[in-house]
Amino acid sequence: MSGAYIAVMKLKLLISPLAGGAFFNECVDVAISEFKEVLGARITDECTVQHERIGTMDFVNVGLGEDSFSALARLSFIQGAFVDNGEGGLIPLTLRPDFPLPKSMVFGWKYQGKTNELVTQLALNLALHHADTGRAPQTLLDPMAGKGTTLFWALQYGLNATGIEKDASALSAVHAQLKKQCKLHHIKHTAAHGSVGQKNKGSMGKFIKYDLAKQTFRLVTGDSCDAPELLQKQRFDIIVCDLPYGVQFKAGPKRSPLDTVAACAKNWLACLREGGAMALVFNNYQPKREELAALFSKLDTVVHPFSAPHRMSESIVRDILIISRKQEDFNLNRLVR
Numbered sequence: 001m002s003g004a005y006i007a008v009m010k011l012k013l014l015i016s017p018l019a020g021g022a023f024f025n026e027c028v029d030v031a032i033s034e035f036k037e038v039l040g041a042r043i044t045d046e047c048t049v050q051h052e053r054i055g056t057m058d059f060v061n062v063g064l065g066e067d068s069f070s071a072l073a074r075l076s077f078i079q080g081a082f083v084d085n086g087e088g089g090l091i092p093l094t095l096r097p098d099f100p101l102p103k104s105m106v107f108g109w110k111y112q113g114k115t116n117e118l119v120t121q122l123a124l125n126l127a128l129h130h131a132d133t134g135r136a137p138q139t140l141l142d143p144m145a146g147k148g149t150t151l152f153w154a155l156q157y158g159l160n161a162t163g164i165e166k167d168a169s170a171l172s173a174v175h176a177q178l179k180k181q182c183k184l185h186h187i188k189h190t191a192a193h194g195s196v197g198q199k200n201k202g203s204m205g206k207f208i209k210y211d212l213a214k215q216t217f218r219l220v221t222g223d224s225c226d227a228p229e230l231l232q233k234q235r236f237d238i239i240v241c242d243l244p245y246g247v248q249f250k251a252g253p254k255r256s257p258l259d260t261v262a263a264c265a266k267n268w269l270a271c272l273r274e275g276g277a278m279a280l281v282f283n284n285y286q287p288k289r290e291e292l293a294a295l296f297s298k299l300d301t302v303v304h305p306f307s308a309p310h311r312m313s314e315s316i317v318r319d320i321l322i323i324s325r326k327q328e329d330f331n332l333n334r335l336v337r
């Protein structure tokens with residue numbers, strides 16, 4: 001027998017004003033793309049996903065059942081949701097994203113080079129949606145973590161967070177921020193620091209580790225190309241990364257970060273569990289989406305068609321590429337043996 005019948009309701013999803021600062025003129029398109037990618041399987045008719053502007057407010061109108069409300073609450077663009085009673089009345093829904101930590105953990109720290117918080121959340125949602133490792137995702141890696149926006153989000157989603165960053169100064173900055181947040185919000189924790197493996201050349205290979213109530217936060221300094229050694233071959237359910245854009249950040253002697261990603265790609269995949277998913281935020285001017293996709297296609301991965309381009313500036317059109325590591329067919333392997 002099929003499960004209990006869940007009535008579909010007509011909902012209006014209010015797009016957050018913050019989304020304008022994250023996705024710019026393409027804000028509505030990105031919101032619709034995220035909704036369709038993450039919750040598309042639950043809608044019966046794609047045509048019912050429509051944009052509506054009321055006054056200065058932008059809504060995405062959808063038809064959904066109550067079983068989707070918790071997922072709705074975690075969409076990056078959402079400010080609120082209302083049931084449309086069909087007579088011009090809007091009844092607000094209580095959406096609870098159930099994030100365990102204060103908002104300031106993610107939003108309370110501004111610095112040059114920080115990835116927009118909502119863009120990071122979108123990438124995280126996409127990677128989680130596509131992860132199929134045979135268990136609920138528990139671990140995230142950001143192999144170019146900067147000062148940790150992705151890692152702080154991961155904590156909000158109940159994941160264990162690990163980052164690699166080549167700029168050694170990030171370590172002390174993140175340490176200070178975590179210490180401050182834990183003190184401010186009375187978050188019980190233990191903090192440790194040390195070095196990993198043989199890669200401890202100068203400041204490389206140093207790490208800080210925070211154990212919070214149920215989760216771990218770890219940041220390691222080093223070159224992302226050495227990820228398996230730096231992380232002692234640990235494998236992760238998802239990888240989320242905002243690549244250097246080749247404008248503000250230079251990943252190497254060349255302007256495009258493609259060479260660096262090409263050098264790292266195999267090792268990043270080695271850090272991903274079978275069925276794990278990776279979401280890479282990148283500037284579509286360098287590398288081009290097709291170049292980035294081709295690089296991963298060659299490595300026997302699944303590159304998903306999702307795309308949500310949005311122009312940040314004259315020289316940056318940001319987009320997200322989602323890649324899955326294929327599941328090994330264990331049963332087949334066993335049969336063949």
Ligand SMILES: C[S@@+](CC[C@H](N)C(=O)[O-])C[C@H]1O[C@@H](n2cnc3c(N)ncnc32)[C@H](O)[C@@H]1O
Pocket residue numbers: 113114115116143144145146147148149150164165166167222223224225242243244245249250251260
């Ligand atoms: C776009 S920034 C990430 C910002 C980060 N999401 C945040 O909000 O703090 C890209 C980062 O990649 C780092 N990076 C570039 N090449 C790297 C490499 N080979 N290994 C590790 N980190 C690298 C840069 O130092 C920079 O901090």
